[in-house]
Amino acid sequence: MNLPNKRYDLPQIMFGVLFIALMTIASIWVVQPFVLGFAWAGMVVIATWPLMIKIQSILWGRRILSVIVMTLLLILLFVLPIALLITSAIENGAPLVKLASNPSQLHMPNFAWLHAIPLVGDKAYSGWHTLINSGGSALMARVQPYIGQTAGWFVAQAAHLGRFILHCSLMLLFSALLYSRGEQVGMGIRHFAVRLAGDRGDAAVILAGQAIRAVALGVVVTAIVQSVLGGIGLAIAGFQYATVLTVVMFVCCVAQIGPLLVLIPAIVWLYWTGDNTWGTILLVWSCVVGSLDSVLRPVLIRMGADLPMLLILSGVIGGLVAFGMIGLFIGPVVLAVSYRLISLWINEAPEPEKDLEEVNKLLGE
Known part of the structure; x- marks a missing residue:
């Protein structure tokens, strides 16, 4: 029996695929700000899910209590170290700024052991003490071209830190949602x-x-x-x-x-x-x-x-x-x-012949 040929509506297929592609691109564009935070939340929840189930069994089987405990643990693991790092940078940054503004307070090491290096030791020792005896002006003259680049780098890192804090907040929010569902x-x-x-x-x-x-x-x-x-x-x-x-x-x-x-x-x-x-x-x-x-x-x-x-x-x-x-x-x-x-x-195929001579005979045929 001859079956009739099925006719395809090519414009309908093309416009259907185009519509699906546009909807996919638009959806990715909409959720793009949340992708990294959700991805981190997924990794954290998958890795700690057995711990959450164990805590839930301890807390009388109440999911909401275990979600609260896990969220607090995540805050301790992620937010607290970041806060300590920022606090340490602020506390230790002030003495460094003060020291950089007054180089005379900086006591440079003598590096007397440079004399023991053959060929270049005496020259290195002399150049080092020339920088020290200049009161920091020669050293600042060499460092000056890099100060602007360093400042720009720190500004960029501050922007990255802000984005990191945003993604970390989204991660905590999505983690709580994923723990509950x-x-x-x-x-x-x-x-x-x-x-x-x-x-x-x-x-x-x-x-x-x-x-x-x-x-x-x-x-x-x-x-x-x-x-x-x-x-x-x-x-x-x-x-x-x-x-x-x-x-x-x-x-x-x-x-x-x-x-x-x-x-x-x-x-x-x-x-x-x-x-x-x-x-x-x-x-x-x-x-x-x-x-x-x-x-x-x-x-x-x-x-x-x-x-x-x-x-x-x-x-x-x-x-x-x-x-x-x-x-x-x-x-x-x-x-x-x-x-x-x-x-x-690979394992769906049978294992190869163990006898290499038999394989060579097949190649010779």
Whole structure:
């Protein structure tokens, strides 16, 4: 039996696709100011959802009470450190400004050890003391061209700080909403994934959540532990800017550089100033803090998801470089989902022949 050819209304299809594209672009344009805050909220809620469920079970099964507790915890974790950092910058900035306005109060080191450097030591020592003996005028003459650029950089960072505070506020708001309606939102995302790619789409969504939890446990928690312990060591050793250095250590740990980038110069400074006792104590403490990630991070990653640690760390570093701080979670999710989908696709085919001679015979035919 011959079936009649189905006729397609091409203008209707073109205008339909155009309308859908315009609506999609308009929707993205409308929600663009909220995308980053919502993305951060999603990452935080996915990573801390088991903790919220445990708190809910303790608080007589009341979701509203657990949402309030989790929101307060997020405020302590995000708002309080930012407030401490800003307060520390303001308090420590005044002495630096006063010192910069009166360079005569600045006591430069002698650097007598420069004489021991072959060939260039005497010249370097002479040039250093020429700058010191000029009363700071020669040094200011060299630094002057960069002052305008530095001021512009600080203005730009202040603008970034304002946007960061805005996104942080949106993150707290969206986190409270997602905590209260997490099951409905999660089921909606899984339903969309099933509609898009069937059972594999649903599995990909679940795997993405596991990857986010693995990063939160293995990378972020390890970075927090290392930076806090390193900051405690710096504070006990008597460093005035321990709060700022702790934040710098946290950023270095998240970027997989480690806390030693901050701790080693601190140890060198203590030995250089003659405080050998605290220098030795901080050296031993730094060895413990620096090696903590090799023990703590693999255990925490395995608790979050059964994924190769190299895959997670590659996704963290690559995502951080490509997308900024939000890439800390996007990178591992993309690599983890791609890795599992490719593995499933490969395993659908039979394994190759183990006998290489048989394979060579097939090539010879």
